[in-house]
Amino acid sequence: MGQADQIRRSSRSVAMNIREGYAKRKYENVFIRHLIDSLGSSEETRGWLEFAKDLKYIEEKAYNELDNYYDNLNAKLNKLITNWKTF
Numbered sequence: 536m537g538q539a540d541q542i543r544r545s546s547r548s549v550a551m552n553i554r555e556g557y558a559k560r561k562y563e564n565v566f567i568r569h570l571i572d573s574l575g576s577s578e579e580t581r582g583w584l585e586f587a588k589d590l591k592y593i594e595e596k597a598y599n600e601l602d603n604y605y606d607n608l609n610a611k612l613n614k615l616i617t618n619w620k621t622f
Contacts, residue, residue: 570615
């Protein structure tokens with residue numbers, strides 16, 4: 536499996552874990568676990584993107600935009616994990 540495939544898989548996993556967790560929100564621990572898994576997949580994606588930047592597979596500008604996107608996403612996920620009952 537190539538790096539691009541791994542980036543696609545980990546980035547899709549973010550959304551799918553949120554969706555699966557939401558379907559199971561009746562069970563607090565299961566819901567939170569899926570949100571935490573989503574956060575982990577987001578960080579994995581950031582790691583793969585950094586690796587791609589270091590190998591010059593993507594330009595610095597594109598990397599910075601994507602890294603900023605995932606940084607903002609992670610902040611939102613952390614807030615949701617902490618305050619999920621208020622959403």
